Amino acid sequence: MYQPEHFKQIDSSAIDDLISAHPLAAVTYVVDTAPNADHIPLLRVGNDMMGHIALNNDMHRLLENGARVLAIFRAENAYVSPNWYPSKPEHHKVVPTWNYDVVHVHGAIHFDHSEKSKRAVVGRMTKHFEAPDGWRMADAPSDYMDGMIANIVAIRIEIDRIEAKSKLSQNKEQRDILGAAQAIEDNGDAQLADKMRLYSDVGSK
Secondary structure: OOOOHHHEOOOHHHHHHHHHHOOEEEEEEEEOOEEEEEEEEOEEEOOEEEEEEEOOOOHHHHOOOOEEEEEEEEEEEEEEOHHHOOOHHHHOOOOOEEEEEEEEEEEEEEEEOOHHHHHHHHHHHHHHHOOOOOOOHHHOOHHHHHHHHHOEEEEEEEEEEEEEEEEOOOOOEHHHHHHHHHHHHHOOOHHHHHHHHHOOOOOEO
16 A cells, blocks of 8 residues: 555554445455455454455455455545645645555455354444344244354455555645635545544644
């Protein structure tokens, strides 16, 4: 990933928060020089990403255990108009851009067809994503659940490298960061605007 130094995100808590808040990853891999991608909810557990895919998904047939994959997690993003910068009328040396927050997780994928592993990953993900009084695996008829479990494959991505990028106007003047953040909030994305404001004190003065 192209990584200008001023956009590089190295805060491990911020990286974990993004993955937790936006767990639907685009998992990319290459087969016979052709790029492929699948969209899979993933849960980070220590140094692994856990999830499952449909048995009919050819990923587990196309890739061997240990194959290299890249999981991309993307948070809020928005177009940024030059008209939102207070400095524009002074010099007009501004152009449109796009702000975004992403995490790239590189690792080796492993597939597990055992019933024990499949039930474990479904149970763990259900417990994580459901409300305290939400759905439980035991709520479904056992024969129905058996059929659903039989038609998935558990996956684990062993993480070996994480890259994160927070492109939030850090290379702009403080007043321009705040001006763009306000416009983005007015357009309905308060979360991205708040992230930008966190960086307003490191913008160029």
